Amino acid sequence: MKNLRIVDILKLGQVGAEITVKGWVRTRRGSKNVSFIALNDGSTNHNLQVVAEVEAFGEELLKLINTGAAIGVTGKLVESTGSGQSVELQAASIEVIGGADPEKYPIQPKRHSLEFLREVAHLRPRTATFSAIFRIRHAMIFAIHNFFNDRGFYNVHTPIITSSDAEGAGEMFRISTLDAKNPPLTEEGDVDFSQDFFGKAANLTVSGQLEGELFAMALSRIYTFGPTFRAENSNTSRHLAEFWMIEPEVAFFDLNDNMDLAEEFLKYLINYALEHCMDDLLFLSSRLTEEEKNKPADQRSMELIEKLRFVAENDFVRLTYTDAIEILKNSKQNKKGKFQYPITGYGTDLQSEHERFLVEVEFKKPVILTNYPKEIKAFYMRLDDNGKTVSAMDVLFPQIGEIIGGSQREERLDILESRMEEMHIPKEDLEWYLDTRRFGGCPHAGFGLGFERLLLFVTGMTNIRDVIPFARTPKNCEF
């Protein structure tokens, strides 16, 4: 007899079978004669009800079976006479594998705030909400590899430690083995990184894109999926100092191919969740609906599953930056002065409020914005024929904002070099990158998807710290 997972027990429902199951106690309740134990092993959102006769086990043993305790139960699966479940386990023997002192165990059989559960992030996967979230997180990881593998993409592990600080995606975390108290100094009085571990200054990566491009210039279709690090002092519900990013890069792709890929990718992932995680989505949806009851009617969002279906079934709106500015400029909001940052014309930087207007009010569906002014975008994005804009694209989602950022890359060496000069990017650090333009250069494109932002959308959670196991944010690096 081997241990069975609760998800399989409930799915097969073989009444009469003798089984052994191990897991953690969610609650125990009962009367003088019988105890009911809600047992969960993390394999499903549903609990297995274990029925224990008080007479058979004694109060001393039952007292150890508290919320949070790990137990093993052997017994017979029987039809349940209660109304909450179809089958239950009639316990023949119970082993308390690890107790949990109810005076001290912080997860109580009651509703907790997400803020409190963040403080006990080491125990929160034991809750219904977080086990659902992390099962979905796994399913999405799996779906991402599936998607790319099915389409002939190769997964590349780009380096996590990098010596280049020219990626331009944000502030970096320095890594060093030098004595922080007493570092070696150069004659000028700066820290002498030539004596450091790598013989030069090193940082954690902010993006695998540049290295990804190198591999796309050889394997044609590649994607990275790894951790990235940003030392920005960003205190929002959409930013993390350590997060996971998926970055496909494809040779011989232009901006339109890139948009097609991004849209197909996102729809595939959402459909995958609808197909494989419905149980957990239903739970998160009901949880969300419960929370929304406290909000005024006009601030409530669409029901989770309805929202996912809507995005999966409808085409994204594709719009150039220039057209977006026109729409925003002529909008009632702008004319009535409702925007905090009024739109005056081409060149205005789009703020969150403008993106939200386009996605949530004007089109009511995801929007892909393209061809931004070159001044507000990165050096490697391909200059358009008008000389003013670049072939960039941002995929904007309701509530979340930018979920994907990408572009067709500048493959023309002379233009790339002059763009780098304009933007003060030191060429000597990126000779290896420029080599791909010198030798067998070709048009190519790619994008980056913030994995946790995707999870925000799929799970309906509103704080990014709740969709990663252990969040790293400014002033927070516990566990």
Add this chain to the structure above:
RNA sequence: UCCUUAGUAGCUCAGUUGGUUAGAGCGGCGGACUGUUAAUCCGUAGGUCGUAGGUUCAAGUCCUACCUGAGGAGCCA
């Protein structure tokens, strides 16, 4: 980093214009109950009011600084 807001029992919160001994619900513990579904009913313990200063006869309540959380903005994925 900026703006707004909050920090009182294990958790979620109430605490009036500053005024005697700090309150509730849930959770815990003890008891009752012949099958419960966040069980129910009765009883009970539990607090240096975020930290440090200050104002005052008197501070959970007012002021200042700092710490931490939340919402929004910027930066972005």
